[in-house]
Amino acid sequence: MKGKIFLPICCVALTQVACTGGTKKKQVTKPNIIYILADDLGLGDLGCYGQQKIETPNLDQLARNGMRFTNHYSGQAVSAPSRCVLLTGLHTGHAYIRGNDEVDSRGNVWSHEAMLADSSLEGQRPVPANTVMIPRKLKEGGYTTACIGKWGLGYPGSESTPNKMGFDFFYGYNCQRQAHTYYPPFLYRNECREYLNNKLLAPGTKLDPKADPKSEASYAKYTQAQFAPDLMFQEIQKFVDRSKDEPFALFWTNPMPHVPLQAPEKWVKYYVDKFGDEAPYTGNQGYFPCRYPHATYAAMISYWDEQIGQLIQQLKDLGIYENTIIIFTSDNGPTFNGGSDSSFFDSARPFKSEAGWGKASLREGGIRVPMIASWPGHIPEGTTSDLLCAFWDMMPTMCELAGVAAPATDGISIVPTLLGEEQKQQHDYLYWEYPEAGGQKAVRMGNWKAFVRNIRKGGRKVELYDLATDSREQHDVAEQHPEIVEQVLEIFRKEHVDAEIKAFNLPVW
Secondary structure (H helix, E strand, O other): OOOOOOOOOOOOOEEEEEEEOOEEEEEEEOOEEEEEEEOOOOHHHOHHHOOOOOOOHHHHHHHHHOEEEOOEEOOOOOHHHHHHHHHHOOOOOOOOOOOOOOOHHHOOOOOHHHHHHOHHHOOOOOOOOOOOOHHHHHHHOOOEEEEEEEOOOOOOOOOOOOOOOOOOEEEEEOOOOHHHOOOOOEEEEOOEEEEOOOOOOOOOOOOOOOOOOOOHHHHHHHOOOOOHHHHHHHHHHHHHHHHOOOOEEEEEEOOOOOOOOOOOHHHHHHHHHHHOOOOOEOOOOOOOOEOOHHHHHHHHHHHHHHHHHHHHHHHHHOOOHHHEEEEEEEOOOOOOOOOOOHHHHOOOOOOOOOOOOOOOOOOHHHHEOOEEEEOOOOOOOOEEEOOOEEHHHHHHHHHHHHOOOOOOOOOOOOHHHHOOOOOOOOOOOEEEEEOOOOOEEEEEEOOEEEEEOOHHHOOOOOEEEEOOOOOOOOOOOHHHOHHHHHHHHHHHHHHOOOOOOHHHOOOOO
16 A cells, blocks of 8 residues: 655744834734754754854854754653654654554564565554644644655554645655655655655665775765655755645655764765864664764754755745744754764763763653754744743644644643733643663753653652752752652653553553
8 A cells, every 4th residue: 555644734824013104903814834843953063052063053143043942841851752753743642642653563563674665564553543633733824734754653554644634735754764864765745755866775784795885985875866855855955845825834844863874975985084084983883883983963954954055045036935934953962873862962961971871761862852943033033931841832832823722731822922922821840751772761850850761661750950050950850759759650640641552551650
């Protein structure tokens, strides 16, 4: 069966005030919305958040032109559930998808050869057909919607493909596992496979037995004819061009900088010159080997930053930049495998970046992510917000901006903050539960961060950290603050609803 992938797209409408003859008249505009979602990008991977080695001039300029958030959180510590939270506005105590789920009862879902032959083995667990996602609500506001990049919330032919969830157009990877190569044999255009001029090279393919790991020639087979991020960006430019005369919402969900380490030669050479020679990655931690792992990771981010600059220039050339809100963020913190080296780049800065502290962890480094928002003339330039906010706030935010009624969610609209106004409605706390990595729960409440690990192994101890003085979560002060621990336990009980998927369930407490 054939499927396609769509990611959430957000629409926006702004209430403006115009003065006519001394009276105020409300006018509603519908700005275009571009929501850019990175994959495994750490809070500290951008120059505007303190990165010292990787150059991101276009995102840094976007931050100077708009607002940079310092207390923004992803929906989950890994990809699929984080996207489910984003698109539905329900945190992981309520969301249908709470962990990555490949539905391996279907067959050999980890075989790329099998998936190439049988598309029904692709993709992740779908959400129910009646799930209300952002694009469905925004279409009520008259928006044309598109998702270009990675989906991960339903396999081809299921009830939960991007088109069926409200996206008018989708191009990219339906399946997260397919995105483990940037030179795939096919991508999806809406519900159908579109075969590329690439041969299947299964992720995990090692160097040839007699290959010299220090020779660039040994890595030639990992570069093929068509680079998926190039193709996806071409579709983005086409979508923007054909949608320029009406309100549109675009979710750009490029898998970068998720491993494997693959990037255009121009950018890799740039960073080889900058960093100097380095030890190769030979594939012992999965994905593909890479001759210059540090240079290639940096190249992936700078390559994408360059594309973002090109998109902004396109908006200006079309005369629609002033009426476009751009939001950039990441689905979770930095990773620990596939040749990546988050410690080298201090990718979760100022938090710990090592394995167990970034992706796949509810530590700050795993869920505190960058968010930049820019909208000329509306979002104040060069500003920083410490508002406590998260992915589940995007549904009510987008609905308010689009002028449509939001469904019941766990979120709040952050439109007032975006417009530089007083944010009267704020979160008392944020809550997560994560059924993988031994089972974890976390709460952010004021400056307090509560964390529980190894729940599936009987772990029940609530660790408590004061982020104001201990941002790296090194000094557990739970014994000194039993009253805060009791508040956290009450939040655990209040915010958890048993998951419909048994494997996602954790004890209430």
